[in-house]
Amino acid sequence: MDHATESQGQEPNVCEPLMKFGETAEFLNMSESGLRKLVFAGEVPVLKLGRELRFDRDELIHWMKRDRPANLRSRSAHAAGSPR
Numbered sequence: 389m390d391h392a393t394e395s396q397g398q399e400p401n402v403c404e405p406l407m408k409f410g411e412t413a414e415f416l417n418m419s420e421s422g423l424r425k426l427v428f429a430g431e432v433p434v435l436k437l438g439r440e441l442r443f444d445r446d447e448l449i450h451w452m453k454r455d456r457p458a459n460l461r462s463r464s465a466h467a468a469g470s471p472r
Contacts, residue, residue: 406435406442415448431455 407415413423426432433447 406437406444407448409441409443412443412448415443415445416452 413420435442
């Protein structure tokens, strides 16, 4: 019956792959220590699974578009090859 509930869209899809800490830092084009600072400041969306931290890619994309600090926006634009 859990499958029926999930297929109706009532439950989040917990089967979606979540990114680990290092993968997330690379995805955001930043150091792990920089990501750690954002996590502990509560500035980046993170899921705590026991003692592990995981990051949902879709949540991060939404955060990057709307909420992330300006200095990260410019760093990502530079990394993507945008003109200065």
